[in-house]
Amino acid sequence: MNKPMPSKQIRSRNSKTTSPKTSPQKGGDQTSPLKVIPLGGLHEIGKNTCVFEYEDEIVLVDSGLAFPTDAMHGVNIVLPDIAYLKENAHKIKGLVVTHGHEDHIGGIPYHLKQFDIPVIYGPRLALALLGSKLDEAGLRNKTELRTVQPRDVITLGEHFSFEFIRNTHSMADSFTLAVTTPVGVVVFTGDFKFDHTPVDGENFDVQRLAEYGEKGVLCLFSDSTNAEVPGLCPSERSVYPNLDRVFSEAKGRLMVTTFASSVHRVNMILDLAQKHGRSVAVVGRSMLNVISHARNLGYVKCDESLFKSIQEVRNLPDKDVLILTTGSQGEPMAALSRISRREHRQIQVKPGDTIVFSANPIPGNTISVVNTIDRLMMQGANVIYGRRQGIHVSGHGCQEDHKLMLALTRPKFFVPVHGEHRMLIKHSQTAQMMGVPAENMLIIDNGHIVELRPDSISLGGNVQAGIELVDSSHSGTVQDTVLKERQQLAEDGVVTTAVAVGWDGKLATQPEVHIRGVATGVDDQRLQEKISETLQTVLEDRWDHYNNSDNGERSADWSGLKSRLERELRRTIRRELRCDPLLVFMFQPPVDADYKPETQNNGSLVTSRSSNGRSANGNGRSNGSKPSKATPKPSTQVETSGDSEKSSDPSKTTLDAEKRNPNRRRRTRPTARAAS
Numbered sequence: 001m002n003k004p005m006p007s008k009q010i011r012s013r014n015s016k017t018t019s020p021k022t023s024p025q026k027g028g029d030q031t032s033p034l035k036v037i038p039l040g041g042l043h044e045i046g047k048n049t050c051v052f053e054y055e056d057e058i059v060l061v062d063s064g065l066a067f068p069t070d071a072m073h074g075v076n077i078v079l080p081d082i083a084y085l086k087e088n089a090h091k092i093k094g095l096v097v098t099h100g101h102e103d104h105i106g107g108i109p110y111h112l113k114q115f116d117i118p119v120i121y122g123p124r125l126a127l128a129l130l131g132s133k134l135d136e137a138g139l140r141n142k143t144e145l146r147t148v149q150p151r152d153v154i155t156l157g158e159h160f161s162f163e164f165i166r167n168t169h170s171m172a173d174s175f176t177l178a179v180t181t182p183v184g185v186v187v188f189t190g191d192f193k194f195d196h197t198p199v200d201g202e203n204f205d206v207q208r209l210a211e212y213g214e215k216g217v218l219c220l221f222s223d224s225t226n227a228e229v230p231g232l233c234p235s236e237r238s239v240y241p242n243l244d245r246v247f248s249e250a251k252g253r254l255m256v257t258t259f260a261s262s263v264h265r266v267n268m269i270l271d272l273a274q275k276h277g278r279s280v281a282v283v284g285r286s287m288l289n290v291i292s293h294a295r296n297l298g299y300v301k302c303d304e305s306l307f308k309s310i311q312e313v314r315n316l317p318d319k320d321v322l323i324l325t326t327g328s329q330g331e332p333m334a335a336l337s338r339i340s341r342r343e344h345r346q347i348q349v350k351p352g353d354t355i356v357f358s359a360n361p362i363p364g365n366t367i368s369v370v371n372t373i374d375r376l377m378m379q380g381a382n383v384i385y386g387r388r389q390g391i392h393v394s395g396h397g398c399q400e401d402h403k404l405m406l407a408l409t410r411p412k413f414f415v416p417v418h419g420e421h422r423m424l425i426k427h428s429q430t431a432q433m434m435g436v437p438a439e440n441m442l443i444i445d446n447g448h449i450v451e452l453r454p455d456s457i458s459l460g461g462n463v464q465a466g467i468e469l470v471d472s473s474h475s476g477t478v479q480d481t482v483l484k485e486r487q488q489l490a491e492d493g494v495v496t497t498a499v500a501v502g503w504d505g506k507l508a509t510q511p512e513v514h515i516r517g518v519a520t521g522v523d524d525q526r527l528q529e530k531i532s533e534t535l536q537t538v539l540e541d542r543w544d545h546y547n548n549s550d551n552g553e554r555s556a557d558w559s560g561l562k563s564r565l566e567r568e569l570r571r572t573i574r575r576e577l578r579c580d581p582l583l584v585f586m587f588q589p590p591v592d593a594d595y596k597p598e599t600q601n602n603g604s605l606v607t608s609r610s611s612n613g614r615s616a617n618g619n620g621r622s623n624g625s626k627p628s629k630a631t632p633k634p635s636t637q638v639e640t641s642g643d644s645e646k647s648s649d650p651s652k653t654t655l656d657a658e659k660r661n662p663n664r665r666r667r668t669r670p671t672a673r674a675a676s
Helices: 083-088 106-110 124-137 207-214 236-249 263-275 285-298 335-340 366-378 399-409 423-432 480-492 524-545 557-578 651-660
Strands: 034-040 049-054 057-063 077-080 092-096 117-121 144-147 153-156 158-164 175-181 184-188 217-223 254-257 279-283 321-325 352-357 380-386 413-418 449-452 456-462 467-470 475-477 492-502 512-516 582-588 605-608 638-640 642-645 673-675
Touching: 034 077, 034 083, 034 184, 049 175, 049 642, 057 158, 092 153, 092 582, 106 124, 117 124, 117 153, 124 144, 124 285, 158 207, 175 207, 184 207, 207 399, 217 380, 236 263, 236 352, 254 335, 263 279, 263 285, 263 321, 279 285, 335 366, 352 366, 366 380, 399 413, 399 423, 413 423, 480 582, 492 557, 512 524, 524 557, 557 582
Parallel strands: 057 092, 092 117, 117 144, 184 217, 217 413, 254 321, 254 352, 279 321, 352 380, 492 582
Antiparallel strands: 034 049, 034 449, 049 057, 077 467, 153 158, 158 175, 175 184, 449 456, 467 475, 492 512, 582 638, 605 673, 638 642
């Protein structure tokens, strides 16, 4: 994250703008500031979440998710860190939704599990999709959903009113917000472009936007996604003739993938299917869900007879079949991705199929999409994709759209949002071209606190704004160490070392070393010898520091010894393997030693008999010899990167048995696997 910008107050040069009646601020300032705090959506694409705060009231605008990058191993979705919201949950008056895309509503069910939101206002389609999510999660009674119409004005708390101004986007029912506050009017564009020939005939309400510009807009927070792209974003309607050509030329079965939530595109595809006499099989849960709600609300209009099941279209000629599917972003579990891997139970690619990607990869998904296309082509499909085909247009405005937004609103201050850093910079340059002084703009990051007063904008510090990960079982705040360890496992594998030390300061048995996922060629015997040498050297060096206590009882700094052993082992392993695998260190002092291992990240590990790992001697057997008398072999106290958790009761039972019978040899050898 970039360092917060200096908290230097910026005074406006625009004296024409007026603002509503302000309330006094304690301490002599004219007003309390309006705080605008983005928790997601800046310097990235996705998880759009913004906090509007005035004194003791908070209103959220959108609460979205993002998809993981390739480096986020084991992560399904990414959410904004909401520690600030949990700390201030008592201030939350409600949430306002601009539209129903996942990067704007996908995080709401997860957040409702952690704090209450009294009411959620939003468009019909967005709340229909959100309602399904809440029903599925059993959270419908945690909040109240209230739909809005264009130009509706709603009040939340004592300090906020929101007017919903219809805009145009790739999804129906999308709004720009005019937020009236004690310090002035703030326009929050949401996702937008100026589509002058929209598919549904619902034009951007530029008249209402211009009226706010005439009255005075204190600050504009504007979508920056296509800030690098010159010109005006093409109309959604421009895709129709190119898709029509594809439908006409396809002689066999046709598959089309697009964003499920792009209702206008989906409606266009269904219309073309009806025109060309193709029955439609819809594949993918999200696609089925969106089409169902869009049809119920009248955004998608087609005959029920158009739809067939997968089983039914199998019996139709290929030229009469359209499969509309998810997977335009190469998502691993999406239908088209599974089809490309030959893992779909009902659909297989065959020569003569035409597969259309009516979507461009969003940042971070390019490799996944390309791999999916390659797999489909290798199975004989004709895949149509790419910008030159004219089968996709963006739902986000380009530079001329941004200029028009600035011209209509004429803001005093400007903050580009919703985009990566270069996009924010480019958008700010466009704003300067439109007459906004450079000193009246801020480039901010997630967690920065923008403080607005009638005549100034400033940065008021920052709040915690990391990320949270969600996998199939739980969610939790991501720590850098967790992702680094996962990346380390993926790149360099793992080495597990088990060591037992006796009261005499010597190894009780040969250390056990197990290697998994290490690609480099290694002499197992040499590695075993080097590890033993390292351990013995450390023990000889450290044991002189350990003395019997005055009362004759034995004592030792076992934790300090463990840390030193692990540190030296890591150096030896890096040197010998010439890579940096994750080290899982299992350390066992004598049974009667006073030793309590530490824990980290709740990351308990357990030991089990290895089924596919290889030991350092290369034969899958333990290198350990029979333990010396009264000294057990390594137990299940496992150390990962210097920390550990105690073993489960069965392991403790084994240790007790060994203590009673020190000559009893354990048959299982310790290896490590991450606990689920």
